[in-house]
Amino acid sequence: MPLLERLQASKHVDQIFISVGSTLSLEKKIDGLVESSPIDFLKDQWQGNNKLIFVGSIGAVVRLIAPFIRSKENDPAILVTDSKAKNVITLLGGHKQGGDRFASELAAALEAEVICTSDSFTESRIPLDCFGEGWGWKRGGGGVGWRKLMISQSKEQKNIVFQSKGSKLWQQLKGCSNFSFLEKNDPISFENIDLYIGQENRNKCSWHPPTIIIGIGCERNTDEKVIQRAINQSFNQNGLSLLSISGLATIDRKNDEIGLLSLSKTHEWPIYFFSAFELSKVNVPTPSNVVLNEMGTPSVAEAAALLAGDHRGRLIQNKQIYYSKEEESGAVTIALVELENPFAPHKGELHLIGSGPGDLKMLTSDSRQALTRCAVWIGYGPYLNYLESIRGHDQIRIDSKLTFEKDRCQHALDLAKQGVKVGLISSGDSGIYGMAGLALDLWLNERLDSRPLFEVHPGISSFQMAAAKLGAPFMHDFCSISLSDLLTPWNQIEKRIKSAAIGDFVLAIFNPKSIKRDWQLKKTVDLLLECRNPSTPVAIARQLGRPEESIEIHTLETLPFDRVDMLTILVIGNSQSVIKNNKFLTPRGYFSN
Template sequence: EPALLALASDRNWPLKFFSGDELKAQSVPNPSAVVAAEVGCPSVAEAAALSAAGSGAELRLEKQISRGQPGEGAVTTAIAAAPQPWAPQRGHLHLIGAGPGALNQLTPAAQQALASSSAWVGYGLYLDLLEPLRRADQVRFDGQLTKEKERCQQALELARQGVVVALISSGESGMYGMAGLALEQWLALASQEQPNFSVHPGISAFQMAAARLGAPLMHDLCTISLSDRLTPWELIEQRLKAAAQGDFVVALYNPRSRDRHWQLGRAVELLLEHRPANTPAAICRQLSRSDEALQIHPLAELPLEAVDMFSLVLIGNSTTRFEHGQMVTPRGYPGAELS
């Protein structure tokens, strides 16, 4: 289409192309059997206008055929109205893991993505921690706790409108964060409506806990969330039993909250069935923040009341020991030489 390419280049207009299958999927008021026989789909102008305008678009001008001078051919046009603001550039949704809280624990890639984003979307507390990095021209959209779906929808809608958006999770966005839900919603969009999508990893709480404690993760480990808001407790208990039987080092996320106070005690009971009562267990609270606190206790004496929603509980395996203020899990099995 040299004429269309030249016109778009001359006027600096965006130019979109659609396959015959994409055009055939649109319901139009003026399908043409002649056009279908010629190009393989019953509509081009109306179907292309609706496709370009996105889901929920409405035709404002049905197809009009304009003819030039004899021998110059004709052009068919149609106009559709998009249901939301539209930008010529493709938006970008950045999934950012903000790490445990301290700005010096934010990865360079995450800092770059934050700097390039015009809009920041996230839970208010997480945005507050990053506030020193936000410029005056960057808009923040504060979300509420437990409203993850709504935050993803808001961020994705902004990106669909051509905005570069940072959707922010604490820790690592691909681990109990927003990346999975955002990707599911992104995949549900038609391909022409999908903004660019990038995930920028962050330091998770279990990694920061390990750094503070010494070297507790030198052997196989697993992470388990004790929150049964999205996962049935029966399934969580199965995973705890398997981790206990497999002698994994275990990092417990979401261990206890005001409304969930018994699950941590049950998890400790299950783990004690397969490892010594004196197994080191650490309560790691507000890691890398101003009120950071670490406690290490024998597993059988873990003070459950000291644990809250800002805590991670890290429990060693049967070989983990605590010496000279350091928690270490030998890399080899009992009796094997460390290497």
């Protein structure tokens, strides 16, 4: 596929521009292509929040963009790739504008090499000025301060970090070994801190997790600037940063309040709406009969803020009324709730990633791309070990044990609700006896406005790998059955085995045997022998895609049970399956006529 089409298919580009006249050299027409002169294109697109991908030589791109370059704070991220997409290079905006991370994601999608020359990338340091984005935090502080901090980090000087809010998992990364993490009661003045992470407004380099819910009540048609001023005054009074806002909360009768909706859109603050009935059930310190008579609940601002925080926050500002000035209209009531943990599901992402059998060559492009995107990887330890060589130095790994699947999924979902980009990893395909079902079940139990992005990324299952190694065993109708009765009663599993036997399905048997569960496989074979010839071929495929891989061919009659364990998948043929020249074939019926 031509590069421009690959870029379009990767979903990493919103618009493709091409210089005037160059469309004549294209092999085929591309929908949505815009012709423009390079100068006009740059004039229109040179904005700090943009990411621009150029296809061509670095020298030509440098000369083209040189007149537009102003500062790290305002210039866009600039990426360059060659016409064959062999390399993706970050030229500008690697940190603040997210160029390095975007280049890694794009390279994974295009199966290209990523080339980043920033100090943090080459020296495997934590990029202090951009790492918080992956955790759902917002950056505060001036450009001069950040430049000094990054220079200090590049010189391997000790950096002092104080964190009062947000997940501290990132502190476990190897790249944090040169940081000094302060606790609340450590005897050091705040002026000596290099990086602050919390909700307070500090005049220094800072990251702000979203931990403040703003409860709002207002008169009909209150001006947007009145609401904004009330929020500003509330935050100033409490020493809080506006960058720590999690969202707004109010009664559903305000879902058409123009000033409120406009404010939400301007700042990208989500609004959580609640009914009068829901709000009336919340205990608040300052209920009002006037509000009760008018709105059907004794509290709007306080109750909505507490409800949006799922009753896990504490009021740090009881409701206060702020009035409009001359030539303004309306009045607004503000209450503030501080959350123990950040809450930003609209920023969070939960990626269910199938890592395949184990060999990285079998990792799908989609799964690799998702892994690159996530700040946190969660999975069963041995499965994560197979991916360790591609884990970034700024990506945290959380190992889980077998039988702790629900805890694993809940932890991943909780982090994603905080605004974190999380990869929940299964071997094979996460939708085939993996974590996708359990994670989706938990996700669906969340209220709609508490759900982070949920995506499933397919992987190569062990039964597909077994089929490829064996020949063509699944060329006719087949089914997969797990013999584990931890979650499914054995009598139900037995019914499925009998039905598959009667229906003459080829079978893929997962979880055939464990140390504590050693009789089900013998019972399965006995059930199958009631309908099938003892000479029916059976393949034992163990540790597929891993250094210990082994494959053996037996029959139902000669199957050695002692050579089967939880790392094995069995392939059991149907009445037509044969072994020829050591290849497992289930004919489709093409030659039957």
